[in-house]
Amino acid sequence: EIVMTQSPATLSLSPGERASLSCRASQTVPFNLAWYQQRPGQAPRLLIYGVSTRATGIPSRFSGSGSGTEFTLTISNLQSEDFAVYYCQQYNDWPPYTFGQGTRLEIK
Amino acid sequence: EVHLLESGGDVVQPGGSLRLSCAASGFTFTSFALTWVRQAPGKGLEWVSVISASGEKSWSADSVQGRFIISRDNSNSTLYLQMNNLRADDTAVYFCAKASERRTVAVPLDSWGQGTLVTVSS
Numbered sequence: 001e002i003v004m005t006q007s008p009a010t011l012s013l014s015p016g017e018r019a020s021l022s023c024r025a026s027q028t029v030p031f032n033l034a035w036y037q038q039r040p041g042q043a044p045r046l047l048i049y050g051v052s053t054r055a056t057g058i059p060s061r062f063s064g065s066g067s068g069t070e071f072t073l074t075i076s077n078l079q080s081e082d083f084a085v086y087y088c089q090q091y092n093d094w095p096p097y098t099f100g101q102g103t104r105l106e107i108k
Numbered sequence: 109e110v111h112l113l114e115s116g117g118d119v120v121q122p123g124g125s126l127r128l129s130c131a132a133s134g135f136t137f138t139s140f141a142l143t144w145v146r147q148a149p150g151k152g153l154e155w156v157s158v159i160s161a162s163g164e165k166s167w168s169a170d171s172v173q174g175r176f177i178i179s180r181d182n183s184n185s186t187l188y189l190q191m192n193n194l195r196a197d198d199t200a201v202y203f204c205a206k207a208s209e210r211r212t213v214a215v216p217l218d219s220w221g222q223g224t225l226v227t228v229s230s
Contacts (some may be wrong), residue, residue, distance in 0.1 A: 042221035
């Protein structure tokens with residue numbers, strides 16, 4: 001089973017700043033990596049798939065990068081609605097499809 | 109617009125059973141794999157089970173293997189999760205989610221329901 005490790009656990013930033021969230025896989029997942037956003041009380045929402053492709057309707061301030069085992073989600077010019085929990089997920093080696101433990105992005 | 113609506117969550121005693129349903133609309137149901145993902149209170153996401161578009165193949169996490177059965181009714185656009193021998197650590201919100209591409213299971217999940225809460229407690 002591939003273990004996904006996200007860091008930091010919590011990130012405190014102010015609106016307008018840039019956030020960088022990391023995700024590391026215990027084995028290579030080439031480009032089969034997705035990011036999801038979950039706001040309080042809501043279902044997860046697909047943000048990024050294939051490492052760097054934005055899902056339908058996702059603003060351009062969200063971008064993904066990386067390959068192999070190291071991946072980053074970058075959110076530029078943070079908006080109030082961006083403060084949420086973010087999960088990475090690998091879908092290269094399955095079952096199981098594994099998620100990271102999440103990074104909470106909070107307002108500083 | 110894709111719409112997924114889970115139901116069936118309840119409070120159940122350890123060792124009990126429950127069947128969750130997920131009614132789908134807004135897409136060609138028979139073309140997409142479907143997945144159950146759960147989230148324990150205050151915790152992260154855990155993949156539970158996936159079923160192929162045709163319903164012929166399914167896979168489940170080790171934590172539920174032999175206890176949970178995923179199935180689908182393609183004539184009624186409904187996904188199911190039969191949960192048997194429930195344990196306290198099965199307590200979670202259960203989400204159903206749709207594959208982002210047709211006729212494959214190894215893809216991200218692009219639409220999610222709002223979830224249904226299962227509580228296992230005596």
